[in-house]
Amino acid sequence: MSNAHTISGQQFIGGQRRASGEAQLVSLRADNGLPTGHVFFSASHEEAAAAADAAAQAFTAYSQLSAERRADFLEAIADQLDALDEDFFGFAMQETALPLARLSGERARTSGQMRLFATLLRRGDVHGVRIDSALPQRTPVPRPDLRQYRTALGPVAVFGASNFPLAFSTAGGDTAAALAAGCPVVFKAHSGHMITAELTALAIERAREQQQIPAGVFNMIYGDHIGAELVQHPAIQAVGFTGSLRGGRALFDLAQRRAQPIPVFAEMSSINPLIVMPQALARRGQQIARELVASFTLGCGQFCTKPGLIIGQRGEAFSEFVRELSAQVNAAPAQAMLNAGTLANYRRGLAALDEQNGIRHLAGHREERPHLATAQLYQADFDLLLSGNPLLQEEVFGPAAILVEVEDRRQLTAALDSLQGQLTATLLTENEDLADAEPLAQRLAQKAGRVLFNGYPTGVEVCDAMVHGGPYPATSDARGTSVGTLAIERFLRPVCLQNYPPALLPPQLQDSNPLGLLRLVNGIYTRESLRSPAND
Secondary structure: OOOOOOOOOOOEEEEEEOOOEEEEEEEOOOOOOOOOEEEEEEOOOHHHHHHHHHHHHHHHHHHOOOHHHHHHHHHHHHHHHOOOOOHHHHHHHHHOOOOHHHHHHHHHHHHHHHHHHHHHHOOHHHHHOEOOOOOOOOOOOEEEEEEEEEEOOOEEEEEEEOOOOOOOOOHHEEEHHHHHHOOOOOOOOOOOHHHHHHHHHHHHHHHHHOOOOOOOEEEEEEEOOOHHHHOOOOOOOOOEEEEHHHHHHHHHHHHHHOOOOOOOOOOEEOEEEEOOOOOHHHHHHHHHHHHHHHHHHHHOOOOOOOOEEEEEEEHHHHHHHHHHHHHHHHOOOOEEEEEHHHHHHHHHHHHHHHHOOOOOEEOOOOOOOEEEEOOOEEEEHHHHHOOOOOOHHOOOOOOOEEEEEEOOOOHHHHHHOOOEEEEEEEEEEEHHHHHHHHHHHHHHHHHHHEEEEEOOOOOOOOOOOOOOOOOOOOOOOOOOOOHHHHHHHHHHEEEEEEOOOOOHHHHHHOOOOOOOOOEEEEEEEEEOOOHHHHHH
């Protein structure tokens, strides 16, 4: 049961609870900044190293478990998450100020991610098998027997996100993808929701013990200044991170300075441009204004896919759109943010916008309310965007958006070309806009991991086709995604076995194809067993 007696504030290391020193990390309520009554131990350097070592010791046994066994483990975690009771949600609401409905939905997404990766493992395509049979008679050079499959990368350090205490945290997408790949995890809990992290970690550990998974497959440590130690530990082979550009870039730089550099898959900063085309403005500008404010204030603007930059073409329809947008922002209620630090950063971001020449405030109540954030709307000069001003390139994390008005299609194209990498980019169109929108969409596909038509980017479906990533600075590696089943590939690497003794081949590569996999055999996808030349 998730009750107060289970909260020890200690590290999870190799299936044991450990703590040294004094408990000094104070859990705080998000709505008023007061202590929840629970304190946590910051991991020492030795404990961080012990967690990484425990993951390394578990790696060989866990990575060699069958995909079916790992799928059972993920489904057991999902069941334990779904069984978390009202005490768990009570703590989560205190720590994050998120409503029960939001947290319940996020819990369903988190367990759903686990089950989706279990389905992927059972489906078998994750193995990526390619076989090129030996051609001993080929001239002038015979071809050896070559068999490729994907194997686990190694222990993964995962950093919890502040804005999703479940879906991007302890049992979130990075953890699920790494465990599915066969990689043990060392999770660094976010200080904004440590109780939530501990109760989630206990659920994972219950599933691990139930499924008789090796100790050390999941580890968790607390602390604000221990992340660098974790990334630099030689046992860690990859990093998953969701957070700020500054934090993600710091971890990336540390990882590249290691004696053995490792990949860092960091989701960092995105302003998620949204372009309203002329006919869409003319026909449904007021509706778009209402929907758009609902999108960028959803969850107090604390979504990484919040549309933060709105671009439209000058004209009466755009002017009316701006008036409606301003009215909606002025009417938006103040909301609690995830923690005091997030609110302070939001206010610093607004102050920077207020001080910048070429940016003017359009709407939003300006009085500061304790522990609450108010929606804000700004308009920036086109030339400021074109110059690459950093205030228009980095997100203001919170319920704020910036408008840019362009004269014509030429300026619109130039505006898009000035943008850095993004998680998402959106085009709102009518049929008459499509001819002009097509080349814009092609440009945006070069800038973003997900390009939307006639929708809003807040809302990331967890499925096979989803891409939640994008060129820098949206992420540190545009070749991956942190949402959807493709996320597993970040924690796998290809291995080729040449002239391997048949008796030693793993099941994925055996001639008889005992797992029934779809394999690329001599250039043709097939589930058939491999016929040897001797049998022909």
